[in-house]
Each structure stands twice: as C-alpha cells, then as structure tokens.
Amino acid sequence: MTKTMPxxxxxxxxxLHQRLARAAEAMEAAFLPSPEQARQELEARAQRLARPxxxxxxxxxxxxxxxxxxxxxxxxxxxxxxxxxxxxxxLTAVPRAPAFLAGICNIHGEIVPAFDLxxxxxxGSGGLSDxxxxxxxxxxxxxxxxxxxxxxxxxxxxxxxxxxxxxxATGATACLxxxxxxxxxxxxxAALLSEPALFIGG
Numbered sequence: 001m002t003k004t005m006p007x008x009x010x011x012x013x014x015x016l017h018q019r020l021a022r023a024a025e026a027m028e029a030a031f032l033p034s035p036e037q038a039r040q041e042l043e044a045r046a047q048r049l050a051r052p053x054x055x056x057x058x059x060x061x062x063x064x065x066x067x068x069x070x071x072x073x074x075x076x077x078x079x080x081x082x083x084x085x086x087x088x089x090x091l092t093a094v095p096r097a098p099a100f101l102a103g104i105c106n107i108h109g110e111i112v113p114a115f116d117l118x119x120x121x122x123x124g125s126g127g128l129s130d131x132x133x134x135x136x137x138x139x140x141x142x143x144x145x146x147x148x149x150x151x152x153x154x155x156x157x158x159x160x161x162x163x164x165x166x167x168x169a170t171g172a173t174a175c176l177x178x179x180x181x182x183x184x185x186x187x188x189x190a191a192l193l194s195e196p197a198l199f200i201g202g
Contacts, residue, residue: 061159068148074184081189083142088132114145162186
C-alpha cells in the first residue's frame with residue numbers, strides 16, 4: 001500500500017528574507033560597535049594603557065590622545081574629537097576630488113569623507129595596507145575620517161611635551177598642534193573641524 005505524504009506548506013519567502021535581514025544586522029552589530037561602545041572602549045583602554053610621561057604634571061595640564069601610524073609617521077588626536085575607530089570596508093571615489101580625499105564611505109548610515117593626511121600635509125604618499133583603519137573625527141557627530149595604516153594606543157600626554165616650534169614645513173600646519181620629542185605629530189582637533197578643505201560641501 002502506498003503511503004500518502006502530507007503536503008508541504010508553501011515557503012514564505014517574505015518571512016525568510018526578513019529573518020535573513022535580521023541575522024545580517026545582528027552579525028554587523030557584533031563586528032561593528034556603536035559609537036558609544038567604541039567610546040567606552042577608548043575610555044577603558046585609556047585607563048589600562050595611560051602612563052605618566054616625564055615629570056608629574058597636574059591633570060589639567062594633560063590631554064588624552066589616541067595615536068596611530070601612517071607609513072613612517074605617527075599621529076595623535078585628542079579622544080574628545082574621536083567618535084570611533086573602524087576598519088576601512090569600502091571607499092567610493094569622488095570624481096574631480098582633491099588628491100587628499102581618498103573617497104567616501106558609509107558609517108552607520110552616514111556618508112563620511114575619508115582623507116589621506118599624508119597628501120594633505122605634504123608628507124608623501126604610499127599604498128595602504130590590507131588592515132587599514134579609519135579614525136572617525138567629529139564634535140558630537142561624525143564629520144570625516146582619517147585613514148591610518150595601524151592604530152596604536154590611547155595615552156595621556158602632557159601639554160608641555162608638545163613643541164610648536166619644530167613643525168614640518170607643510171601647507172597645512174594650522175591643523176597641527178605640535179610635535180613631541182619622540183616625533184609624534186599632535187593634530188589640532190578644533191582646527192581640523194574648521195578646515196574648509198576637509199568638508200566636501202565647503
């Protein structure tokens with residue numbers, strides 16, 4: 001006697017697509033922290049990794065910075081202006097853009113320009129590594145990103161350790177706060193956010 005197999009219910013494609021979309025969003029959230037999570041991680045790293053530099057300096061005379069490397073140059077920026085640090089996923093070229101604008105990218109639904117500081121500051125250029133990062137800069141909200149070959153650490157830096165008299169001769173020294181004895185180029189966050197060249201619509 002032949003058994004009659006029960007009829008299968010039709011596949012609900014719409015529901016399946018919704019489940020796949022939710023799964024993709026969950027995976028993306030797991031690998032890409034929110035700006036608040038990234039900020040908390042920066043603060044946690046600052047507490048773990050900050051070390052006194054030279055003489056004891058009053059807390060008001062120090063700044064907290066995140067440092068990164070571009071080729072042989074090392075840069076620092078106050079964490080106040082760093083919204084998050086993320087991997088470079090995809091850059092879209094902008095036609096007729098200046099050489100220092102590497103492209104634009106999507107950061108949590110916001111279109112953010114990504115800049116190559118080497119070209120902006122006249123420090124030469126070179127290819128980025130496969131593990132490139134984007135330091136997202138802004139005052140409250142993401143404004144633009146700075147490309148980096150590697151991100152180093154969060155540290156406390158004494159104001160007196162930043163020397164302004166020996167900056168490299170470039171066309172954008174207004175964006176540089178100074179240079180440390182170790183050759184760390186300290187960027188001026190307020191000047192970066194006021195630099196018209198760093199805003200596509202500017």
